Amino acid sequence: MSLDGELLSTLVGLMEEDSETMVPARLSLLVYLYFARHATFPVLQKKLGFTSGNLSSHLRKLEELGLIQISKSFVKLRPTTFAVLTKEGAERLRSQMVRMRELVSMVVDKETKSEE
């Protein structure tokens, strides 16, 4: 399979443009929160397999970008951290994925045609 120059540069452009969220760990956090709407810190850690320090830093970065909201409250008398995807976060993820779909489907199409 070969990627032509135009496609490759578009893909790189997309990744550079969204370099803050085009990190696998952050993208997986956004995707998880997109479907779950909200999740507690231990759930995210367990489901996505992050260390607590790693998860904290990614959550903080996503919060700074306004893509998630973090709140703390007591659940069964224990302090628990909640992460909620904001509307901006949902919009950003969706537009990124739609653009990635366009690029990848172009490559897949090209590959399928060349196989035929």
Next chain:
Amino acid sequence: MSSDVDKSDNDVITRARRLLLLADLIDNYPQVVSRRVAGLVYILIGGGISFATLIFMSLQDLLGPGDPFLTNIGFVILGLVASWIIGFRLIVPLTRSYPVQPSASEGGKAASALWGVLGTAIVLLSLVIFQMGLAELFPPTLQFIMGCGFTITYVFGKRASSYNFYSREHVYFAIAIFLSMIPMLIVPAAAYVVLIVVDMGGIYAIGIHMLITAEGLLVESEGQGYG
């Protein structure tokens, strides 16, 4: 060596297809949520009307016509409106967390405006019909307005969504409503029974059907990004 390259190419293609599927799911998930919320709204409306009707009939039997009856009905309506406001405030924000396509948003606003107009028309027509002493004409007239409302809701839903079955149940419900006008006109004594069975049953059926089939939008989306 060549087989290794082919294997690696196939792996990349498989991963690319998974990514396309994920992108499809993310793209279509807001519609799933809005369908779920629409289903819950229908069930809430159906449940509220059923409960209010039950209380209304019980109070009518217990108190008979007059001031105490009207006062109690006032409390029932107040309670119903308050519970709907609370219910809608709880479930409608679920849709606001997700991006909505402009066409879908316009379709939703148009449907709300339509039902506002139709609701006013129902109230005005009922006042006119009952004042003219033509009470037997109320159920078929109500059915006609409801049938038109659900047909237009179907048209708005179809225009606002790329999925054909997104609001197909509305058109089936509209057909059932229009057909129910026939027994109402033939046997006016049974008109209210037909009205309750068709309208309330239909509202519950639409709500439950929307909830059950919401996930179907995701299945429908599979493979769309494969080009």
